[in-house]
Amino acid sequence: MLLVVWNLLFCQNVHSLPICPSGAANCQVSLRDLFDRVVMLSHYIHSLSSEMFIDFDKRYAQGRGFIAKAINSCHTSSLATPEDKEQAQQIPPEILLKLILSMLYAWNDPLYQLVTEVGGMQEAPDAMLSRAKEIEIQNRRLLEGIEKIVGQVHPGVKENDVFSVWSQLPSLQAADEDSRLFAFYNLLHCLRRDSHKVDNYLKLLKCRIIYDNNC
Amino acid sequence: VVSTTALVLLFLNISLLNGQSPPGKPEIVKCRSPDKETFTCWWKPGTDGGLPTNYSLTYQREGEKTRYECPDYITSGPNSCFFSQKHTTIWKIYIITVNATNRMGSSASDPLYIDVIYIVEPEPPQNLTLEVKQPKDKKPYLLIKWFPPTVIDVRTGWFTMEYEVRLKPTEADEWEVHFAGQQTHFKVFSLYPGHRYLVQTRCKPDHGYWSKWGLESSIEIPSDFPTKDTTVWIFVAVLSAVICLVMVLAVALKGYSMMTCIFPPVPGPKIKGFDAHLLEKGKSEELLSALGCQDFPPTSDCEDLLVDFLEVYDNEDEQLMPPHSKDYPGQGVKPTHLDPDSDSGHGSYDSHSLLSEKCEDPHAYPSTFHIPEVNEKPENPEENIPCIPDPQSISKEGNGPYFPTDESKSSTWPLPQPGQHIFRSPYHSIADVCKLAGDPAGALASLLDKAEKDILKSSKTFETGGEGKVDEQKEMEDAHSETKQDASWPLLREKAPLIHGKPPDYVAVHKVNQDGVLSLYPKQNENGHQPEKSRAPEGNKEYAKVSGVMESNILVLVPHAQATNMALCEEPAKKAPPSLEQNQSEKDRASLTAASSNCRGPLGVLDYLDPTGFVHSFH
Numbered sequence: 001m002l003l004v005v006w007n008l009l010f011c012q013n014v015h016s017l018p019i020c021p022s023g024a025a026n027c028q029v030s031l032r033d034l035f036d037r038v039v040m041l042s043h044y045i046h047s048l049s050s051e052m053f054i055d056f057d058k059r060y061a062q063g064r065g066f067i068a069k070a071i072n073s074c075h076t077s078s079l080a081t082p083e084d085k086e087q088a089q090q091i092p093p094e095i096l097l098k099l100i101l102s103m104l105y106a107w108n109d110p111l112y113q114l115v116t117e118v119g120g121m122q123e124a125p126d127a128m129l130s131r132a133k134e135i136e137i138q139n140r141r142l143l144e145g146i147e148k149i150v151g152q153v154h155p156g157v158k159e160n161d162v163f164s165v166w167s168q169l170p171s172l173q174a175a176d177e178d179s180r181l182f183a184f185y186n187l188l189h190c191l192r193r194d195s196h197k198v199d200n201y202l203k204l205l206k207c208r209i210i211y212d213n214n215c
Numbered sequence: 216v217v218s219t220t221a222l223v224l225l226f227l228n229i230s231l232l233n234g235q236s237p238p239g240k241p242e243i244v245k246c247r248s249p250d251k252e253t254f255t256c257w258w259k260p261g262t263d264g265g266l267p268t269n270y271s272l273t274y275q276r277e278g279e280k281t282r283y284e285c286p287d288y289i290t291s292g293p294n295s296c297f298f299s300q301k302h303t304t305i306w307k308i309y310i311i312t313v314n315a316t317n318r319m320g321s322s323a324s325d326p327l328y329i330d331v332i333y334i335v336e337p338e339p340p341q342n343l344t345l346e347v348k349q350p351k352d353k354k355p356y357l358l359i360k361w362f363p364p365t366v367i368d369v370r371t372g373w374f375t376m377e378y379e380v381r382l383k384p385t386e387a388d389e390w391e392v393h394f395a396g397q398q399t400h401f402k403v404f405s406l407y408p409g410h411r412y413l414v415q416t417r418c419k420p421d422h423g424y425w426s427k428w429g430l431e432s433s434i435e436i437p438s439d440f441p442t443k444d445t446t447v448w449i450f451v452a453v454l455s456a457v458i459c460l461v462m463v464l465a466v467a468l469k470g471y472s473m474m475t476c477i478f479p480p481v482p483g484p485k486i487k488g489f490d491a492h493l494l495e496k497g498k499s500e501e502l503l504s505a506l507g508c509q510d511f512p513p514t515s516d517c518e519d520l521l522v523d524f525l526e527v528y529d530n531e532d533e534q535l536m537p538p539h540s541k542d543y544p545g546q547g548v549k550p551t552h553l554d555p556d557s558d559s560g561h562g563s564y565d566s567h568s569l570l571s572e573k574c575e576d577p578h579a580y581p582s583t584f585h586i587p588e589v590n591e592k593p594e595n596p597e598e599n600i601p602c603i604p605d606p607q608s609i610s611k612e613g614n615g616p617y618f619p620t621d622e623s624k625s626s627t628w629p630l631p632q633p634g635q636h637i638f639r640s641p642y643h644s645i646a647d648v649c650k651l652a653g654d655p656a657g658a659l660a661s662l663l664d665k666a667e668k669d670i671l672k673s674s675k676t677f678e679t680g681g682e683g684k685v686d687e688q689k690e691m692e693d694a695h696s697e698t699k700q701d702a703s704w705p706l707l708r709e710k711a712p713l714i715h716g717k718p719p720d721y722v723a724v725h726k727v728n729q730d731g732v733l734s735l736y737p738k739q740n741e742n743g744h745q746p747e748k749s750r751a752p753e754g755n756k757e758y759a760k761v762s763g764v765m766e767s768n769i770l771v772l773v774p775h776a777q778a779t780n781m782a783l784c785e786e787p788a789k790k791a792p793p794s795l796e797q798n799q800s801e802k803d804r805a806s807l808t809a810a811s812s813n814c815r816g817p818l819g820v821l822d823y824l825d826p827t828g829f830v831h832s833f834h
Contacts, residue, residue: 043421046422047422050422067308067328068310068326068328070308071277071278071308071310072277072278077278081306083304083305083306083307084252084300084303084304084305085251085252085305085368085371085373086300088373089371089373193306193330193332196306196332196422197306199421199422200332200373203372203373203375203421204371204372204373205372206372207370207371207372208371208372211372213370213371213372214370215369215370215371215372
């Protein structure tokens with residue numbers, strides 16, 4: 001259903017290409033819907049990521065001390081994302097949206113690799129693989145939705161130049177089981193955190209933009 | 216140096232003697248954040264080593280090298296550390312350690328790795344209000360309202376909260392829980408008027424732990440709480456009352472015919488022409504003629520129900536027979552107890568199953584002879600005849616079977632056979648067969664094999680003829696008895712309290728008609744006395760040999776090539792009253808009734824009993 005809705009929106013934009021500056025009445029409505037859908041997607045993605053991580057931790061990572069090694073190891077840590085409420089409220093919405101977009105772009109490739117590698121793992125449970133696939137699909141949809149929002153809220157912004165490159169594919173494919181498992185653990189740990197960030201930022205933005213800080 | 220070391224050691228020793236030691240390892244119990252802006256950690260001290268112990272909490276953040284100490288030990292109570300907004304960073308791992316120190320030493324807890332966003336557990340919602348609303352022309356309802364906990368920032372969207380409401384009448388045990396989403400009010404419609412309700416709420420962040428249930432509020436639902444449903448219920452009640460009334464009338468007027476329609480009467484057993492009074496009077500001729508028995512020997516075709524040799528026990532002690540039935544001595548039902556020196560080859564009858572099951576014709580054996588016996592079986596556990604009716608019960612009846620002295624009448628009892636036939640039947644009594652069911656099938660098979668040989672011998676004996684063979688048979692019997700006393704029989708022997716002085720005899724079955732009436736040859740006394748009604752059995756003997764056992768409860772019979780055609784049907788008792796040995800297979804066997812068409816009469820050559828015929832009688 002979401003796909004249909006997205007398609008409708010996309011088609012609408014292709015044909016009519018409305019430039020919708022904030023304040024225009026008809027745009028506000030669609031922006032509200034856009035935000036509702038985007039928040040729903042980000043919430044869903046984080047729930048999936050959380051389940052995946054908890055599952056993996058329980059199944060493969062017990063007693064291995066991976067958490068100690070996973071300090072400061074996310075590839076998106078270079079992005080200057082806000083780290084508490086004050087910082088998040090002080091940052092302008094456009095910048096926050098751009099940061100969100102950067103993060104989502106940064107996750108495109110790792111998610112794709114995750115699906116490939118989990119699919120290759122014989123011992124991986126089916127739930128893990130299906131969740132990985134779902135996250136990958138929904139992440140792409142989320143990206144499209146936020147691009148639309150950016151198109152409405154802050155039109156004319158060029159695409160982001162800052163890309164965080166993920167270079168841990170060799171670790172995912174390592175022969176040594178401990179290294180390989182840690183690579184997965186790290187990936188899932190960072191995915192869980194970043195999806196929570198995106199979810200929280202979008203909810204903040206929704207209340208700020210749509211409801212004027214009065215949710 | 217040596218002296219210092221000695222002093223230190225001495226000091227330590229003294230301390231140890233006093234029971235003092237460094238503190239035990241503390242343990243961080245949990246950390247919680249109520250609002251995603253601050254958090255608290257609590258720890259549990261270990262043993263204090265008998266000395267005053269200090270606890271300190273230190274932490275380090277992801278991406279930083281500096282180690283900090285807890286900024287606030289007080290706000291959250293003893294053994295806790297409170298991190299204010301200034302000291303809280305989200306989306307970063309905290310590495311927290313608690314140290315316990317006393318005069319003797321110190322110990323550190325295991326480090327705890329936490330990220331504040333994953334430990335969010337809010338306070339319960341606040342300011343719960345309840346109000347009964349009764350708008351005009353609409354359904355009345357209970358409106359429940361609340362507020363999020365004070366510290367939570369929901370307005371800016373930093374914190375997203377979900378709520379749950381639960382309510383119950385005061386006296387109920389179970390709560391009714393409702394999920395309220397992100398709204399801070401809830402409407403309840405289905406309430407019982409006149410009851411007092413208790414209501415509670417709790418909340419949860421979008422990704423986190425549920426809070427505790429908040430304070431209870433209660434409200435009384437007014438008794439005039441109108442529900443539009445009452446009119447519907449009144450209508451339903453009236454309708455059901457009318458229907459009930461109609462049904463009652465119908466039953467009253469046509470009760471009997473309805474009952475017969477629903478519960479048709481079960482026909483009792485009835486034998487056409489059977490008159491119980493005649494039986495009581497003891498006039499067998501009249502009885503049997505009333506039954507409509509035709510010429511004797513019966514020529515009709517109850518050929519399927521046959522027991523080859525029926526043991527006709529002749530013992531005056533039993534008093535089974537009234538005096539005037541001397542002609543047919545031993546025609547009473549013989550108890551199938553075993554003599555210790557006899558083999559198991561006691562043929563026996565089971566007229567009940569013979570007759571009532573398969574022979575619809577009233578010529579069947581009067582069931583009263585057997586049914587009561589079978590029913591009384593449980594009362595005589597000392598009888599080792601689970602499958603055979605109790606002969607004693609017959610005597611209780613006071614009626615022995617009466618054999619027509621007239622040849623023209625059919626006899627349902629085995630007739631004594633001439634001396635040549637005095638023979639321990641290798642075919643076992645129903646009881647024995649039933650008992651064998653409890654034993655390994657092999658025992659039966661072995662017995663039957665022996666029986667087979669016996670038949671061969673006996674038939675040869677018969678063919679040579681002559682009464683002198685009685686002795687030979689007796690010798691054979693003795694031989695049998697020795698060889699056949701294997702382990703399967705001792706139990707039976709134990710259960711044979713009634714041992715009559717005289718071993719049972721056998722009679723040849725002439726044939727059995729459809730009614731299950733057995734026509735037998737008169738028995739010949741051992742002393743060679745020929746009863747008047749004896750007749751040459753030559754050419755009329757019917758034997759079958761058992762070729763094997765199928766499925767542990769079916770005897771496979773083949774007609775003996777040399778002997779005259781004879782059909783044998785194993786007929787365990789229809790009912791097997793519980794006996795000490797009763798088991799399922801025994802029951803099954805006991806409920807075996809003769810297959811209808813497999814057992815032939817004098818000319819029948821059927822091999823075995825069709826098990827399908829038995830199937831219906833199982834269980």
